[in-house]
Amino acid sequence: MTTLRLFAIEARHNAALLLVPVILVFAWYMLDSQLWEPYLWSSTNELLRKSVAPLAAPAIAGAGAWMAGRDRRRSVSDLLATTPLPAARRHLTLVSATTAWALLGYLIVAGYMFVRTAPNATWDGPEMWPIATAVAAVMAHGVWGYLAGYRIPSRFTAPVVAIVAFVVQLYLSGSMTVQTDGTQTSTWLARLAVSDFTPRVAAWQALLYAGLAAVALAALWLLVRRDLLRGLLLAGAVTSVVTGVVMVWAGTPRWDYANNRLVDGWGNTIAAEEYVAPEPVCHGEEVVVCVHPQFQPWLDRAVTDAEYLVAPLQGLPGITSPVECRNIGFAIGRDDGSRVVVDGCVDQLVADEPTLGQYGRIENNAQQAIRVWLLTRIGGHTMCGMSFDHGDPAMGFPSAATCEAGERFARLPESEQRAWLEAHFGDLRAGTLTLADLP
Amino acid sequence: MVTNATLSVDARGLTQRLGRTTILNGVDLQISGGVFGLLGPNGAGKTTLLRTFATVLSPASGDLRLLGYDPRRGAERTAIRRRLGYLPQHLGYYPGFTVFEFVEYFALLKEMPSAAVRPAVARAIERVGLADRAKSKLKTLSGGMLRRVGIAQAIVNDPDLLLLDEPTAGLDPEQRVLFRALLREIGQTGTVIISTHLIEDVAAACNRVALLDGGRIVFRGTPDDLSSFAEGGVGDSALERGYTRVLAGARG
Numbered sequence: 001m002t003t004l005r006l007f008a009i010e011a012r013h014n015a016a017l018l019l020v021p022v023i024l025v026f027a028w029y030m031l032d033s034q035l036w037e038p039y040l041w042s043s044t045n046e047l048l049r050k051s052v053a054p055l056a057a058p059a060i061a062g063a064g065a066w067m068a069g070r071d072r073r074r075s076v077s078d079l080l081a082t083t084p085l086p087a088a089r090r091h092l093t094l095v096s097a098t099t100a101w102a103l104l105g106y107l108i109v110a111g112y113m114f115v116r117t118a119p120n121a122t123w124d125g126p127e128m129w130p131i132a133t134a135v136a137a138v139m140a141h142g143v144w145g146y147l148a149g150y151r152i153p154s155r156f157t158a159p160v161v162a163i164v165a166f167v168v169q170l171y172l173s174g175s176m177t178v179q180t181d182g183t184q185t186s187t188w189l190a191r192l193a194v195s196d197f198t199p200r201v202a203a204w205q206a207l208l209y210a211g212l213a214a215v216a217l218a219a220l221w222l223l224v225r226r227d228l229l230r231g232l233l234l235a236g237a238v239t240s241v242v243t244g245v246v247m248v249w250a251g252t253p254r255w256d257y258a259n260n261r262l263v264d265g266w267g268n269t270i271a272a273e274e275y276v277a278p279e280p281v282c283h284g285e286e287v288v289v290c291v292h293p294q295f296q297p298w299l300d301r302a303v304t305d306a307e308y309l310v311a312p313l314q315g316l317p318g319i320t321s322p323v324e325c326r327n328i329g330f331a332i333g334r335d336d337g338s339r340v341v342v343d344g345c346v347d348q349l350v351a352d353e354p355t356l357g358q359y360g361r362i363e364n365n366a367q368q369a370i371r372v373w374l375l376t377r378i379g380g381h382t383m384c385g386m387s388f389d390h391g392d393p394a395m396g397f398p399s400a401a402t403c404e405a406g407e408r409f410a411r412l413p414e415s416e417q418r419a420w421l422e423a424h425f426g427d428l429r430a431g432t433l434t435l436a437d438l439p
Numbered sequence: 440m441v442t443n444a445t446l447s448v449d450a451r452g453l454t455q456r457l458g459r460t461t462i463l464n465g466v467d468l469q470i471s472g473g474v475f476g477l478l479g480p481n482g483a484g485k486t487t488l489l490r491t492f493a494t495v496l497s498p499a500s501g502d503l504r505l506l507g508y509d510p511r512r513g514a515e516r517t518a519i520r521r522r523l524g525y526l527p528q529h530l531g532y533y534p535g536f537t538v539f540e541f542v543e544y545f546a547l548l549k550e551m552p553s554a555a556v557r558p559a560v561a562r563a564i565e566r567v568g569l570a571d572r573a574k575s576k577l578k579t580l581s582g583g584m585l586r587r588v589g590i591a592q593a594i595v596n597d598p599d600l601l602l603l604d605e606p607t608a609g610l611d612p613e614q615r616v617l618f619r620a621l622l623r624e625i626g627q628t629g630t631v632i633i634s635t636h637l638i639e640d641v642a643a644a645c646n647r648v649a650l651l652d653g654g655r656i657v658f659r660g661t662p663d664d665l666s667s668f669a670e671g672g673v674g675d676s677a678l679e680r681g682y683t684r685v686l687a688g689a690r691g
Contacts, residue, residue, distance in 0.1 A: 001553035002547050002550065002553055002556075005543070005547055005553070005556070006544070006547050006548075009536075009540055009543070009544055009547075012540075013533060013535045013536060013540075070533070071531075074531045074532060074533055074534075075529060075531030076531035076532065076533070077531070078490065078493075078495050078525075078527045078531070079525065079527055079530070079531060079545070079592075080548065081493075081494070081495045082493045082494055082495060082520055082523055082525045083520060083545065083548035083549055083550075084517045084518075084520035084521045084548075084549060084550050085547070085548045085549070085550055090548065
């Protein structure tokens with residue numbers, strides 16, 4: 001009862017209380033600017049991991065440091081020293097009250113985001129390990145900040161601690177390595193960041209942060225009074241941290257180029273089944289669209305848009321029936337509203353696969369001109385106007401002449417368009433036409 | 440409760456050092472019950488002596504027993520602290536706390552039984568005349584009121600040993616009179632040690648007095664005993680003259 005009442009007083013007069021509206025306002029901004037319909041668990045989980053947790057953790061480290069220095073700033077140390085309640089218990093109450101506010105703010109945001117997402121999302125669910133990691137990380141940051149503030153009770157300690165914590169998280173999360181094929185992948189250090197979620201090591205990541213919190217607590221208790229029990233607690237906590245770091249390192253998958261396989265830190269092969277993509281969901285009769293199951297609510301719209309795209313090409317040589325429209329995308333945005341993006345399907349319609357360039361893009365100018373026409377017709381993004389005079393076909397940018405040809409084709413009557421397509425579509429797909437062959 | 444047969448404070452050869460400077464030099468003091476006044480000039484070691492009695496400082500050497508316990512031993516120190524009230528010379532406080540919360544906070548830290556805390560806090564605030572300001576934030580109070588809040592937190596646990604360092608500093612005359620009455624009331628059942636420069640506080644409230652100079656006790660007795668040294672001293676009252684005379688004598 002005494003502890004509860006102390007907790008209530010400390011919580012009511014805590015600097016961390018100010019963090020709650022900051023976290024809520026920031027989260028509201030993130031929600032408003034990044035979380036739109038359709039609500040996807042992938043977006044929600046990523047927002048929580050990469051935006052809310054990395055903000056809350058360093059902020060609470062600063063608040064912890066500030067609260068720890070309070071007694072010396074206020075010259076209450078003498079008075080407190082004469083009270084019988086163990087100092088460790090008082091510190092624990094204060095640091096708990098401090099971190100509780102950040103946890104509350106974080107959990108309110110997480111709960112709200114889950115409630116918004118759950119009724120609408122069609123695939124996957126909330127990532128619970130990142131929640132556990134974030135909770136442990138907030139506690140760890142709070143206690144480490146408190147420890148720093150206790151040792152160095154300066155007014156500058158709090159901002160310095162918050163900035164250092166933020167920079168450390170930023171450094172960890174940005175830790176990349178360049179593979180032999182030129183691609184960049186996250187190193188195992190990145191898996192230590194609170195913003196990361198790798199299912200294989202998620203539990204160890206949470207253990208690491210819980211261990212870090214315990215290390216700081218044990219260190220604080222040892223500073224107040226040294227005894228064997230507190231020493232053992234510190235040893236146990238350090239063991240948890242070391243175990244967490246080693247297991248995150250070991251569990252992070254890496255590519256073994258010599259043997260062309262995915263391995264863990266011990267060199268054990270990681271079964272490919274761990275990374276099987278989810279079964280796509282398909283719909284449509286004349287035009288079939290297959291999408292990731294999380295986009296299922298938009299499947300009907302995708303089929304309708306794809307049918308409109310394919311309509312002028314139906315029955316032409318090379319256009320199968322039904323057409324399986326691949327590479328359908330979804331643009332999720334607030335200002336223009338969310339929409340289906342069928343642009344990716346255009347390339348497969350106007351070009352045989354062998355004619356595509358190095359990066360899988362159309363490089364033939366005639367094919368690009370017809371692509372411009374089709375995209376203009378459906379209101380897609382032609383990339384005309386973004387190009388240099390001569391364009392960059394390898395990167396998908398049409399030249400000015402190509403755009404002009406596509407727009408000229410678009411102005412033709414539908415009957416003339418159809419007649420030309422029936423006569424030349426096979427050659428167009430084979431990549432043997434030039435801009436001069438277009439009407 | 441401390442009976443007359445039990446010494447609240449038993450200091451023998453008590454020494455306290457700050458670096459290479461000796462602050463208390465072989466203090467012998469036995470105090471049991473009543474209101475005890477600790478007099479002395481600035482730098483005499485009064486505050487250090489009170490901080491030592493308050494278990495803030497551990498004695499550098501000598502023997503010290505408080506309420507029958509040895510403050511050097513952890514468990515016994517805790518037992519002392521449960522029965523201790525302390526008002527430091529410079530009271531630190533949390534500006535955002537209300538009067539009630541501040542006193543309650545220290546009542547909880549003094550490990551008072553949960554059920555007793557709120558009534559005890561209300562009573563302590565009432566005794567120092569701040570009942571009507573119980574919900575005021577400390578940052579809104581005057582210096583004298585803050586001093587009374589400090590006294591309230593010191594007496595909230597009905598301490599057997601109450602240590603007050605310059606308790607009347609900042610109090611207006613009316614409050615000082617009320618405060619002296621409070622001291623006498625507490626002195627009926629426990630031991631109160633006040634460190635003060637104000638001779639009139641000692642004259643009005645203390646039944647025993649000691650004079651500290653240069654870290655040593657140079658006088659021990661009743662206020663009347665001190666007044667008996669008045670001849671040849673300087674001051675407005677017999678007690679003041681006794682004080683200056685004893686001090687001059689101690690300094691040779």
